[in-house]
Amino acid sequence: MTDFDYRIVEEAAKQLYIRALCDLPPDVRAALKRAYQRETKPAARSVFEAIFKTIEIADRDKTLICQDTGLPIYKVKIGSAFPWNGYQIKNRLYEGAKRATQEFPFRSSSTHPLTRVNPQTSVGPGLPVIYFDFFDGQTLDILMAPKGSGSENMSKMQMFYPAHGVKALKKFVLDAVIESGANPCPPGIIGVGIGGTADLVAKLAKDAILRPVGQRNPDPEIAAMEEELEEAINATGRGPMGLGGDVSTLAVHIEMAYTHITLNPVAVNTQCWPARRARAIIHPDGAVEYGY
Amino acid sequence: MAEYHLTSPFSEEDIRKLRAGDIVYFDGLLFGIRDLTQIYMFDQGHEPPVSLAGAPCIHTAPSLRKVGAKWEKICVGTTTSTRMDRFTPELIRKYGVRAIIGKGGLYQGSLEAMQKYGAVYLAIVGGAAALETQQIEEVEAVYWEHLHPEALYQFRVKNFGPLTVAMDSHGRNLYEEVKAEAIRRLPEIYRRLGVQ
Numbered sequence: 001m002t003d004f005d006y007r008i009v010e011e012a013a014k015q016l017y018i019r020a021l022c023d024l025p026p027d028v029r030a031a032l033k034r035a036y037q038r039e040t041k042p043a044a045r046s047v048f049e050a051i052f053k054t055i056e057i058a059d060r061d062k063t064l065i066c067q068d069t070g071l072p073i074y075k076v077k078i079g080s081a082f083p084w085n086g087y088q089i090k091n092r093l094y095e096g097a098k099r100a101t102q103e104f105p106f107r108s109s110s111t112h113p114l115t116r117v118n119p120q121t122s123v124g125p126g127l128p129v130i131y132f133d134f135f136d137g138q139t140l141d142i143l144m145a146p147k148g149s150g151s152e153n154m155s156k157m158q159m160f161y162p163a164h165g166v167k168a169l170k171k172f173v174l175d176a177v178i179e180s181g182a183n184p185c186p187p188g189i190i191g192v193g194i195g196g197t198a199d200l201v202a203k204l205a206k207d208a209i210l211r212p213v214g215q216r217n218p219d220p221e222i223a224a225m226e227e228e229l230e231e232a233i234n235a236t237g238r239g240p241m242g243l244g245g246d247v248s249t250l251a252v253h254i255e256m257a258y259t260h261i262t263l264n265p266v267a268v269n270t271q272c273w274p275a276r277r278a279r280a281i282i283h284p285d286g287a288v289e290y291g292y
Numbered sequence: 293m294a295e296y297h298l299t300s301p302f303s304e305e306d307i308r309k310l311r312a313g314d315i316v317y318f319d320g321l322l323f324g325i326r327d328l329t330q331i332y333m334f335d336q337g338h339e340p341p342v343s344l345a346g347a348p349c350i351h352t353a354p355s356l357r358k359v360g361a362k363w364e365k366i367c368v369g370t371t372t373s374t375r376m377d378r379f380t381p382e383l384i385r386k387y388g389v390r391a392i393i394g395k396g397g398l399y400q401g402s403l404e405a406m407q408k409y410g411a412v413y414l415a416i417v418g419g420a421a422a423l424e425t426q427q428i429e430e431v432e433a434v435y436w437e438h439l440h441p442e443a444l445y446q447f448r449v450k451n452f453g454p455l456t457v458a459m460d461s462h463g464r465n466l467y468e469e470v471k472a473e474a475i476r477r478l479p480e481i482y483r484r485l486g487v488q
Contacts, residue, residue: 042293046315046454047417054420067355067369067421107355150372150418171487178474182396182467183372185418232481236474243415243456244470274419
């Protein structure tokens with residue numbers, strides 16, 4: 001582990017932030033195309049047409065899709081055979097996010113919560129948000145997501161009791177989406193967490209929006225609930241940008257954890273149509289593969 | 293649903309013919325404003341150094357860079373309007389602004405001012421900053437530079453859109469109509485979900 005050059009992680013952290021802001025994942029593009037095909041309202045179709053032009057310009061000019069550069073989130077999965085130093089990885093992610101901001105350069109969206117002073121670095125206490133996990137493998141797998149505020153501001157969490165049942169969870173999700181209206185730049189992904197503790201359920205909802213669009217939860221019962229909620233949300237007719245239409249969401253994703261026998265928590269994390277994410281797979285020899 | 297291609301600054305007649313649901317593109321003058329710009333104007337009493345009469349104002353905090361004396365665009369996108377609702381009636385009444393461009397919409401007080409004085413709310417596609425930035429031909433001026441990125445920006449735009457007339461000068465608010473329709477459908481959706 002001593003001879004691994006951690007500047008590779010820093011460079012990847014920088015590239016990931018920039019790539020995520022400029023290059024929309026293929027699954028998101030495909031989901032938007034499918035949504036456009038099933039949209040019948042002319043005004044709603046014009047929203048999709050503007051979306052496609054935006055993606056085209058961002059591809060051509062290697063520029064930001066959206067001006068909201070978001071809060072940087074890195075989900076790191078460390079392979080069992082990857083030689084690693086956690087302290088180095090953490091610091092390199094911090095430096096990489098900062099360098100992306102200053103060297104691209106783009107607007108930092110990160111600020112002190114009381115003074116509201118923005119040091120224009122995208123980092124600070126608690127930022128970037130970093131999650132570590134482990135898997136059986138050889139590589140270091142880093143998923144990066146810049147999370148914009150239009151959608152993050154619409155996040156909701158509720159601690160129900162077991163007596164409220166599953167139906168309270170479904171109603172909560174639907175009501176939260178109706179309430180959020182045009183603010184989260186629909187149609188995006190509705191991420192739902194169920195189970196766990198108060199903090200874990202919110203994290204599960206965030207995990208849910210970071211899955212490729214439409215990838216179903218492997219648990220058939222949860223997958224059925226995803227489909228059911230998707231249909232319900234689209235049936236509201238709120239449409240793209242909340243201006244009315246057939247497509248109000250691209251997908252509902254649910255992540256689950258076991259919970260306490262007397263808890264029944266639920267959380268919603270909404271994602272906007274530019275469901276931005278980028279991935280790097282780093283090999284022990286220092287080779288880096290970029291993807292989504 | 294009609295589609296209009298207009299030139300800004302707008303006349304009252306231009307604006308009065310627009311109906312909720314219409315699509316608009318325009319060329320010409322566009323001002324960029326945000327929370328702080330309007331706090332500076334209305335709460336701290338500073339008069340804008342340029343006439344806003346007839347112009348559209350977009351809710352934005354643009355990324356620009358200053359090269360010599362000239363401001364250049366980096367990325368210009370649109371922010372949520374509801375936060376700035378309280379300033380809007382005065383912007384329309386006192387300064388003669390004819391269109392507010394943003395996302396998410398505004399409330400009843402703003403709608404009434406639009407009806408009374410002849411103004412509209414034009415909804416832009418949120419998240420589509422790359423497109424907006426391309427449609428801005430030039431940053432003609434930045435007033436109150438010390439407030440940047442929430443100063444007062446004067447842009448010249450070309451074929452700026454598509455914009456949906458979401459609130460018109462005849463009292464219609466598309467957001468409210470869409471929400472009311474969703475609420476009307478809700479009992480049936482609840483029933484199918486088995487939550488009632």
